[in-house]
Amino acid sequence: MTDFLVEIGTEELPPTALLKLSNSFTEQVEAGIRAAGLEFTHIEPFATPRRLAVVVSQLDEQTAAKEIVNWGPPAAIAFDAEGNPSKAATAFAKKNGIKLEDLTTENDGKADKLVYRSTEAGKAAADLLPAIVQTALDKLPIAKRMRWGASRTEFVRPAKWIVMMQGSKVIDCEILGFKTANITRGHRFHCDTTLEIANPAAYADLLSNSGHIVPSYAQRKTQIREQVMAEGEKLGGVAVIEESLLEEVTGLVEWPVALTGSFEQRFLEVPAEALISSMSEHQKYFHVVDKAGKLMPHFITVANIVSNDPAQVISGNERVIRPRLSDAAFFFETDKKIKLETRLEKLKSVVFQAKLGTIYDKAQRVKALAASIAESIGSNAEYAGRAGELCKADLVSDMVLEFDKMQGIAGRYYALADGEAEEVAEAIKDQYLPKFAGDALPASLTGCAVALADRLDTIVGIFGIGQPPTGSKDPFALRRATLGVLRIIVEKELDLDLRMLISQAQQLHGNLPAADGLVDTVLNYMVERFRAGYEEANIPAEVFMAVSAKGLSQPLDIDHRVKAVNNFNTLPEAQALAAANKRVSNILAKLEDESTIGSVDNSLLVDAAEKALAQLVQAKAEQLQPLFAQRQYQQALAALADLREPVDSFFEDVMVMADDEALKNNRLALLKQLRGLFLEVADISLLVPAK
Incomplete structure (x- = not known):
């Protein structure tokens, strides 16, 4: 076992991409070494503006020898009754380069077959590593590759030197148009010379002590x-x-x-x-x-x-x-000399989207929608409307034109200078929050109203002109906008209905080309965005599907239900009750019209198991009504877990599809009532794993 070093020397690499390039290079080299069947003890990355390098400690010098087993035709057809080899046996021997008399027979667990066993010698690591390195370089996440000189070779930046060593020996090959060597280079100013590497273990110390470089x-x-x-x-x-x-x-x-x-x-x-x-x-x-x-x-x-x-x-x-x-x-x-309100006129010449009008038009829609949202959540509708109207005015200020990250922030300062209410100014700043996953949310309810209105206006508008996100293309960042809406509503505990908000946003847009079914399309898209967040929280997909099946449109309510169902799913009774609900669903689905089933008639309850279940279901219905009303879904489902044994007993002892029509319908009514209790929260039949 020996150490291995590869170093790709280049012109200055893009600084913001250096870590990603280094990580990818290291991962791909490691993956290639493992795929080749080589063992090692440690792999360490190095990356500076002028180099990508990897040192692999105690790497196998060659792969292990492998036994190759080639099975041939069954012995029954390989030889005739006299024991003479058939054409099948002859062909097998020729294929493997052996004599007929050297053929052997073994049982493969099913039948006796011809078999040829051979040993494949191990491959030298030095022969495998050049291809591994080249593959790693080819797979680097480089958006746009460069060519230099007359060469057709491409890389993120022009290459200058290549080091590839196994122990003290250079692995002789060509990478990126350069012959490999054991020569690296020091700091561009403090050590503008070449340095000879004795072995991979000496690489880091050589650069640090002689090269005036911190390679790690x-x-x-x-x-x-x-x-x-x-x-x-x-x-x-x-x-x-x-x-x-x-x-x-x-x-x-x-x-x-x-x-x-x-x-x-x-x-x-x-x-x-x-x-x-x-x-x-x-x-x-x-x-x-x-x-x-x-x-x-x-x-x-x-x-x-x-x-x-x-x-x-x-x-x-x-x-x-x-x-x-x-x-x-x-x-x-200079900007403070012009009031934000005065800047609104300039927004009339700035296009938001060709089919959706100008930034001024957008600001007017945000103003109306923000005021409506503020009224719904108990905030100041006047402040929200004013903030919505002014929220984009700083886009035409000199400050934002020079420093684009100042949008919203500059607006806050200018609003305060204009004498606007502090809550209005803060809402102008907070309209862009959250900007990314884990970012802070708007501090005030007024800020939340403006942030929600701005995002909903964009989402509905872009869907309304028939340009929803497709694959990796999302030019208007609708996915991020949607996640922002969901986070604000859920984490700020705002009791808002997305269907209503989407409908209001559509009305404010007026005539949209893709208006038919727009509310349902946008709602389904936005609710579906929940799934990714729950997956990151390790909540199973079937839990979300169980809640999603109810077709709800209030994010806060959906979130409460998902967390309740996820908790229920961990209970020992969960799978049995989910299976029972699925069985009930299948029974009811076979009916021509489920709505014809009436309520339970206690006088038609015959068996002890159905009497016990009916009594419990009725008691649970009364007990859980206030819990459902207060959205205490976790407590409700925990209480329903008590039904496991009576439900199991019912299906074991009672024939649901009885010959007596009255008995059958009464039992179906009981099952419908049972299922209805669970459906108050979610369709838990979807918790049953798919086969």
């Missing part, structure tokens, strides 16, 4: 975090480290050195979000806040060199950031 992505990321946090502490504040920015900076440097710079106090009069956006997006700086969480006039940058004069590096960064912050300050002061 994880180690480099940790170093950057620690350095940035330490710089923040020196300032008496706290450095704010966003994971996405940290990963991008980790993908930009090979030898991180954190340095602190400053900017003028006057810039703190500009919205902090704009300053932070400018520092992080354009310059990749980390910002610092004081103990109260307020932005401090400092930034932390991560250099890729150890400078002999750090002050010059800091000064250069300060000179670069100053004009950007000046732009933000200028945009802010």
Whole structure:
């Protein structure tokens, strides 16, 4: 067993994709090695802006030898009565390259057959690894590959060198147009030379000690975090480290050195979000806040060199950031001179979607729908309507045109400057929440109303023009918008009916090309989005299907039922009762008209088992009515679990389809009443596993 190293040297790789590329490369190399039947003890990834590498420790030098068993024709047809080989035996011997007299017979568990056993020698790892590496490179998640020079070779960035070693030996092959070697390269400035690798185990130390490179992505990321946090502490504040920015900076440097710079106090009069956006997006700086969480006039940058004069590096960064912050300050002061309400006129020339009108048209629809939602959830309809009307006005401000992440945030500041109610301003900011899975929700009910109205207007409108999401295409992010609607309603415990909201949104759109059946189409799409969330929570699909079968349209109610059914599904009585419900469903489904079955007539109850079940069903109906009314579904289903034994006894002792028509109908009525109790919550017959 020997160590294996592969390193792909390149021009600077895209920093935001570096971690994904490294993970994929490592996973694919590991998968290829395992598929080849090679064993190893450990695999370690390395990734810097100029290289992707993997070191595999204690890798088998060759695969194990394998015994090959080839079964031939049955002995009965391989030889005639005199024991002479038939054509079938001759063909089998020829196929396997053996003499007729060397044929042997074994039983394969069913019959005696001709068999040829041979041993396939193990394959050398050195012969298998080049193809494994090439396959791993081919499978990298690269959106657009590059070609360089006159070569037809393609990769994410032009390749510069390739290292492939097994122990101290180079595996001789060609990858990405380069002959493999044991030569790597150090830091572009601190060690701009080649380095010879003695063996894979020496790779990381060689780069660290001689190459002035931290080759491990994880180690480099940790170093950057620690350095940035330490710089923040020196300032008496706290450095704010966003994971996405940290990963991008980790993908930009090979030898991180954190340095602190400053900017003028006057810039703190500009919205902090704009300053932070400018520092992080354009310059990749980390910002610092004081103990109260307020932005401090400092930034932390991560250099890729150890400078002999750090002050010059800091000064250069300060000179670069100053004009950007000046732009933000200028945009802010200029924008405040024009009221948000005045900007509405400009929205009339900004198209939302060709068939759905302008952003102004959308804002007017959001205004009406938000006010209606606010009234339904006990919020201030006037505030919600006003926030809905102004929610898109900042899109035509200079601030948002320069810093697109400021949409909504800029609107909040401008609304406050205009003298709008604080609740209106906050709702304008919160309209885009949640932006992603796990993101915060709008803080106020007014914000919830606007956020819901905005998303529902988009979802209904895009479906209404016949452009629903298809496969991986979702240009208007309707899936994300739908999940946002569901999260707001469920987590904020809003008693809203999606069918009603979708219908209102459709009416506000007016005539839509795909209006027929639009409410049902959109409702089914939105409710179906629940499924993915429940799957992530490890709730079985059949639990959701049991609730979905009721055709409900209130997300909060659906959520309560799903959680109740999921809890019921864990009870020992669940499967028996689900099976009984399925049996009842099948019996009732055979009737021509189930509605003709009346109520239970106690005088027609004959057997002890049906009397006991009827008594219990009636008692449960009275007991559970208030629980159903209060949506206490979990308690209701727990109470229904008591019916398992009487239901089992009923089916064992009672003939449902009796010859006596009156008895039969009365027993069917009892089963219908039993099933009805469960159907108050869900169709639990769907909990029975499909065969």
